[in-house]
Amino acid sequence: MKCEDAGQVCDKSQYKEASFWEKLKLNVHLLYCSPCREYKQKNVKLSIVLKRSKLKTMSLGDKKDLKKQIHQEIDK
Amino acid sequence: MFKNQLKPNLWVDKYSDYLFNFTIIKVNDSEIAKDLISETFLAGLKSKDNFKGEASERTWLTSILKRKIIDHYRKINSNKVKAEVRITYSDEESEGDWLEEQLSDPYDKNAEDLILNTELGTAIHNCLDNLNEKHALIFKMKTIDNFDTETICKEFDISPSNLWVIIHRARKTMIDCLNENWF
Numbered sequence: 001m002k003c004e005d006a007g008q009v010c011d012k013s014q015y016k017e018a019s020f021w022e023k024l025k026l027n028v029h030l031l032y033c034s035p036c037r038e039y040k041q042k043n044v045k046l047s048i049v050l051k052r053s054k055l056k057t058m059s060l061g062d063k064k065d066l067k068k069q070i071h072q073e074i075d076k
Numbered sequence: 077m078f079k080n081q082l083k084p085n086l087w088v089d090k091y092s093d094y095l096f097n098f099t100i101i102k103v104n105d106s107e108i109a110k111d112l113i114s115e116t117f118l119a120g121l122k123s124k125d126n127f128k129g130e131a132s133e134r135t136w137l138t139s140i141l142k143r144k145i146i147d148h149y150r151k152i153n154s155n156k157v158k159a160e161v162r163i164t165y166s167d168e169e170s171e172g173d174w175l176e177e178q179l180s181d182p183y184d185k186n187a188e189d190l191i192l193n194t195e196l197g198t199a200i201h202n203c204l205d206n207l208n209e210k211h212a213l214i215f216k217m218k219t220i221d222n223f224d225t226e227t228i229c230k231e232f233d234i235s236p237s238n239l240w241v242i243i244h245r246a247r248k249t250m251i252d253c254l255n256e257n258w259f
Binding site for chain 2: 012
């Protein structure tokens with residue numbers, strides 16, 4: 001497994017979208033690749049920090065509504 | 077001297093999530109938050125000639141929003157006074173307890189958490205500014221809203237491998253940006 005692929009599987013596993021085999025190959029790669037180990041560690045931390053922030057987003061529908069309002073006001 | 081300029085066409089993509097989080101912490105209702113942000117954008121458009129370009133666009137919009145939130149508090153507070161009278165007289169026995177309850181602020185013990193979360197939220201939004209708008213949007217949809225890959229790919233007309241490349245770059249940027257203070 002190349003580092004590039006390892007990084008991607010590492011990302012996917014943060015969203016629970018990595019398959020069993022991908023994770024297995026990643027873990028083997030991590031045994032001998034310290035840069036990827038470091039990335040994995042920070043990547044996990046990023047997920048934790050984002051979760052802790054309890055950040056919310058406005059829904060796409062609401063954003064579209066707002067854009068419409070702004071455009072109408074600009075065109076006035 | 078460099079002056080900031082207003083670009084209302086980009087307001088929603090660039091600032092709506094930031095303003096939304098700012099508001100939701102204070103009003104705790106997403107519908108009200110949305111209304112207040114809509115009022116803020118419209119007020120911003122109306123008074124755009126007053127923008128001197130010294131503050132950033134986001135700071136300027138936030139200051140308008142703050143005033144809108146204060147107005148909103150005033151409105152609900154005047155409603156609360158009416159409710160107070162009703163509650164006080166509806167149940168004489170528990171009147172004393174009720175007053176005490178009013179004095180102890182249930183949010184107080186969470187105040188520290190709230191401050192930390194607000195600071196972290198701002199830090200995250202500042203870091204998201206390092207991504208282009210489309211990538212930031214995709215990253216937020218995937219990571220904060222937990223949309224599945226297929227939905228996002230359809231919405232933006234990209235392939236799953238495109239999506240993962242965008243997510244990888246975004247995560248690396250966010251890690252570098254947040255690393256110093258928050259990891």
